[in-house]
Amino acid sequence: MTETSSSGRKLHLGILSAAGIAKKNVRGILKNTNGIEVVAVAARSLDKAKAFIKETGIEGKAKAYGSYDELLDDANIHAVYIPLPAGLRPQWVKKAAAKGKHVLGEKPVALTNKETEELISACREAGVQYMDGTMWLHNPRAHYMKEIISNKKLFGEPKSVTTCFYMAADEDFKKNDVRAKKDLDGLGCLGDIGWYCLTVTLFAFNYDAPSQVQAHIGAKFNDEGVPMHCGATLTWADGRQAMFDCGFDQNFTQLANVGGSESFIQWTDFCIPTKEDSCEFSVVGPGGLSDLDTRINQDNEVKKVYLDRPQETRMWEDFAECIYAIQDGKKPDDHWPSISELTSKCVLAVAESIENGCKVVEFKA
Amino acid sequence: MTETSSSGRKLHLGILSAAGIAKKNVRGILKNTNGIEVVAVAARSLDKAKAFIKETGIEGKAKAYGSYDELLDDANIHAVYIPLPAGLRPQWVKKAAAKGKHVLGEKPVALTNKETEELISACREAGVQYMDGTMWLHNPRAHYMKEIISNKKLFGEPKSVTTCFYMAADEDFKKNDVRAKKDLDGLGCLGDIGWYCLTVTLFAFNYDAPSQVQAHIGAKFNDEGVPMHCGATLTWADGRQAMFDCGFDQNFTQLANVGGSESFIQWTDFCIPTKEDSCEFSVVGPGGLSDLDTRINQDNEVKKVYLDRPQETRMWEDFAECIYAIQDGKKPDDHWPSISELTSKCVLAVAESIENGCKVVEFKA
Numbered sequence: 151m152t153e154t155s156s157s158g159r160k161l162h163l164g165i166l167s168a169a170g171i172a173k174k175n176v177r178g179i180l181k182n183t184n185g186i187e188v189v190a191v192a193a194r195s196l197d198k199a200k201a202f203i204k205e206t207g208i209e210g211k212a213k214a215y216g217s218y219d220e221l222l223d224d225a226n227i228h229a230v231y232i233p234l235p236a237g238l239r240p241q242w243v244k245k246a247a248a249k250g251k252h253v254l255g256e257k258p259v260a261l262t263n264k265e266t267e268e269l270i271s272a273c274r275e276a277g278v279q280y281m282d283g284t285m286w287l288h289n290p291r292a293h294y295m296k297e298i299i300s301n302k303k304l305f306g307e308p309k310s311v312t313t314c315f316y317m318a319a320d321e322d323f324k325k326n327d328v329r330a331k332k333d334l335d336g337l338g339c340l341g342d343i344g345w346y347c348l349t350v351t352l353f354a355f356n357y358d359a360p361s362q363v364q365a366h367i368g369a370k371f372n373d374e375g376v377p378m379h380c381g382a383t384l385t386w387a388d389g390r391q392a393m394f395d396c397g398f399d400q401n402f403t404q405l406a407n408v409g410g411s412e413s414f415i416q417w418t419d420f421c422i423p424t425k426e427d428s429c430e431f432s433v434v435g436p437g438g439l440s441d442l443d444t445r446i447n448q449d450n451e452v453k454k455v456y457l458d459r460p461q462e463t464r465m466w467e468d469f470a471e472c473i474y475a476i477q478d479g480k481k482p483d484d485h486w487p488s489i490s491e492l493t494s495k496c497v498l499a500v501a502e503s504i505e506n507g508c509k510v511v512e513f514k515a
Numbered sequence: 516m517t518e519t520s521s522s523g524r525k526l527h528l529g530i531l532s533a534a535g536i537a538k539k540n541v542r543g544i545l546k547n548t549n550g551i552e553v554v555a556v557a558a559r560s561l562d563k564a565k566a567f568i569k570e571t572g573i574e575g576k577a578k579a580y581g582s583y584d585e586l587l588d589d590a591n592i593h594a595v596y597i598p599l600p601a602g603l604r605p606q607w608v609k610k611a612a613a614k615g616k617h618v619l620g621e622k623p624v625a626l627t628n629k630e631t632e633e634l635i636s637a638c639r640e641a642g643v644q645y646m647d648g649t650m651w652l653h654n655p656r657a658h659y660m661k662e663i664i665s666n667k668k669l670f671g672e673p674k675s676v677t678t679c680f681y682m683a684a685d686e687d688f689k690k691n692d693v694r695a696k697k698d699l700d701g702l703g704c705l706g707d708i709g710w711y712c713l714t715v716t717l718f719a720f721n722y723d724a725p726s727q728v729q730a731h732i733g734a735k736f737n738d739e740g741v742p743m744h745c746g747a748t749l750t751w752a753d754g755r756q757a758m759f760d761c762g763f764d765q766n767f768t769q770l771a772n773v774g775g776s777e778s779f780i781q782w783t784d785f786c787i788p789t790k791e792d793s794c795e796f797s798v799v800g801p802g803g804l805s806d807l808d809t810r811i812n813q814d815n816e817v818k819k820v821y822l823d824r825p826q827e828t829r830m831w832e833d834f835a836e837c838i839y840a841i842q843d844g845k846k847p848d849d850h851w852p853s854i855s856e857l858t859s860k861c862v863l864a865v866a867e868s869i870e871n872g873c874k875v876v877e878f879k880a
Contacts, residue, residue, distance in 0.1 A: 174807040309765040312679050317803055364732045368750035385733035393760055400674035400774045402803030409765045424811045438682055438767030442539040446789045
């Protein structure tokens with residue numbers, strides 16, 4: 151395994167809620183090489199917290215709490231993971247920040263721009279690290295991609311991003327999942343899998359803010375009016391543009407194409423890699439049609455990245471790095487809250503356009 | 516080679532114009548097994564026609580004409596190929612039909628709905644076969660795809676199509692190519708590579724007409740106002756939808772994803788295959804996330820199709836089949852003009868939406 155720099159230090163982490171995604175994260179944290187330990191879990195009841203601790207194999211290591219407030223009052227805890235739904239999360243992020251806890255909060259950040267700004271400001275003002283739960287950005291593959299996209303000679307000017315993310319949800323999901331509930335994760339597919347489409351887009355475009363956002367016609371909703379399928383086009387002042395489509399209504403699909411003037415990269419498992427021990431992406435170089443346009447004359451290199459631990463482990467290690475740096479006197483790394491805020495505002499601009507009959511929304515960063 | 520059914524019959528073909536695309540087609544025709552012979556070429560000058568005949572290796576087989584009318588008057592000719600630009604083509608298609616010649620006309624069909632309807636009606640009324648030059652539809656790969664998409668048990672309900680087609684054009688192209696000239700192929704990238712995005716979409720959706728069309732924000736134009744980059748979303752009354760993006764402003768890319776409720780198919784060389792002797796597409800079956808969402812649990816089968824002759828050869832053989840059937844007393848195969856007309860109207864609906872600030876266009880079939 152690649153060594154990280156905890157230098158024997160420990161990060162004591164508490165988890166607020168026993169959500170399914172938290173189980174995946176505990177599994178990831180258990181593989182970390184950066185001193186991160188889950189020391190407490192809080193749920194809406196003590197029994198739920200205890201059951202979660204047992205199920206995730208951290209008995210004897212983690213303390214169970216029957217309320218979130220109790221966990222936040224535990225002075226032994228440096229940082230918290232908050233996977234609560236977006237409708238409930240902002241208040242707990244703000245409370246955690248007020249108690250001096252660093253926060254890794256699930257996505258989407260919040261259901262409104264006001265809440266997004268408030269919770270990120272609360273973390274900044276408290277001097278705590280904020281990071282959202284977008285795991286794929288911490289996968290080494292993303293670093294290789296960034297190198298290629300940033301290489302002007304190889305990639306040329308970035309031009310467009312196309313992404314699709316679908317999953318087949320059953321009727322129970324469309325009625326009862328938190329992503330189907332207006333007051334919980336009320337942005338539905340947009341806040342869940344659409345979020346990832348937008349993270350790919352913003353990553354590829356160096357986190358520059360778009361200038362305009364327009365939802366595509368044809369958005370679909372469940373009975374509560376929560377988006378079950380939607381898409382949008384975003385434009386940038388310099389001519390770059392992106393389109394995405396997402397939905398809970400078709401077979402599981404992840405597709406991303408980042409196009410430049412000289413090359414493009416393409417991959418089909420952008421959010422959750424097909425495998426944990428390696429992942430791939432294609433880099434297709436300049437060129438195109440052969441003589442008489444009878445075939446394609448273009449280098450297509452499949453780049454394979456070998457992984458010694460899952461991308462979620464990498465996320466937690468990066469989060470711990472930020473916190474150790476703060477303990478060493480540095481400021482929180484503002485990259486992470488900045489990109490959370492930008493992504494959240496893009497998601498919410500799409501939601502605004504959908505609500506207003508696909509009107510063009512002028513984006514305010 | 517697979518045998519076709521010419522049974523010793525000959526199709527005498529004349530070509531109107533010495534365009535580059537005609538050279539590719541002559542090469543394809545020379546490989547046909549269905550009795551097709553290029554017997555005449557007409558250009559704006561006799562010298563141009565002679566030079567084309569020499570360059571394409573059909574000296575001694577094909578007669579040169581210095582005007583299109585002369586070729587149409589040649590009673591030895593059964594059918595004509597008309598690769599003239601869309602601004603000029605309709606009048607020649609109508610003239611050819613009036614002379615009883617079957618017509619394979621390049622795409623896009625025409626620059627207006629009126630011209631589209633008129634030229635297709637002219638062919639229907641004259642009882643001649645009309646077909647457009649969309650080669651990939653004749654590639655055996657398309658037939659395998661159709662079988663999969665039509666297999667309800669395997670593919671489920673068709674849901675969405677995403678396509679991108681880009682090519683990097685230089686400044687000279689953007690000023691001087693026929694696809695940059697308002698009065699020639701004045702639909703620019705939309706009529707050229709956007710056409711192909713829409714053929715994939717309509718093919719996947721069984722040539723059902725969309726209900727609404729909306730262009731995406733961010734379309735770009737050259738100095739003449741011809742589209743150099745654009746995209747759109749189309750919706751169908753039953754909830755299916757499609758998005759595409761195309762442009763002459765980035766590295767050569769062809770990407771298609773056809774998604775169903777149970778499977779999806781994906782391929783990256785939809786219009787012009789990477790190779791002539793084989794081509795591929797991926798079929799990804801039901802499923803998605805494994806336990807704890809840590810990896811993808813889904814069959815991904817790459818289907819390889821071996822080709823004994825290029826897809827353009829197949830197109831010409833299919834065209835000849837239609838004509839031999841007519842000679843045997845059958846009616847022209849209305850599938851081909853029908854899909855040309857539908858595709859043309861979709862292209863023109865996108866153009867209308869672009870011209871009107873991305874307004875939603877109610878599609879009229």
